[in-house]
Amino acid sequence: MYPEKGYVEALDWKNSDECGNGLHGLEWGIGSYIINDHGSMWQIIKVDKNNGYRDLCGKVKFKCGEVILSTLDQKEAMDLLMKYVPIELKSKVNYQVVYSEASLVINCGFCSIITSGFYSTITSGFYSTITSGDWSTISTGYNSTIISGNNSTITS
Incomplete structure (x- = not known):
């Protein structure tokens, strides 16, 4: 379970391309990972790609990050995310x-x-x-x- 705000880290981190042993999400909200089945909490997490990060083709795995926002409001989360998404990626953002x-x-x-x-x-x-x-x-x-x-x- 990720905290509502602040630092989060996967204590079982393994720098591999296999699922598990890390925290998971969608970089910029883009990918094929369906998150509808994982509860109604929407989170925006800032991740340093130089400190444990793997692209798993459809989702990403990361060692740690800073939870910026936790909300039950999908629009609130997506509005915040869209402020930072690079312009060339905006049309690909899911949810x-x-x-x-x-x-x-x-x-x-x-x-x-x-x-x-x-x-x-x-x-x-x-x-x-x-x-x-x-x-x-x-x-x-x-x-x-x-x-x-x-x-x-x-x-x-």
């Missing part, structure tokens, strides 16, 4: 919660929640929930829930 006005282009990773107005263009990964207005273009992955207005184009 985003986006509310927008009409005529915007929105790109998100999987398991995202997106609500937009008319004439929006939305692209998201699987397991996303999308609500949009009329004349929107929506592309999403499998197992997504889509509610859209009239004359919209949907690809799933």
Whole structure:
């Protein structure tokens, strides 16, 4: 169990590419690790990649970090994270919660929640929930829930 704030360390750390023996997460919220089954606490952890860090293809493993935020509010966690995500990676971040006005282009990773107005263009990964207005273009992955207005184009 990670603390709500402050320093956290894996006492069983092993510098290997095998799962286990470390703390796990998604770098910048990007990866294929489904975290929906791991409770409702959302945490933002600052990690020094030079002090025990492994990319496990879909998730990362790290020796220690600083818990910056712990919250039950997914939007609060994702809003904080998105302030620091490099611009070129923003469209790949999973678990985003986006509310927008009409005529915007929105790109998100999987398991995202997106609500937009008319004439929006939305692209998201699987397991996303999308609500949009009329004349929107929506592309999403499998197992997504889509509610859209009239004359919209949907690809799933």
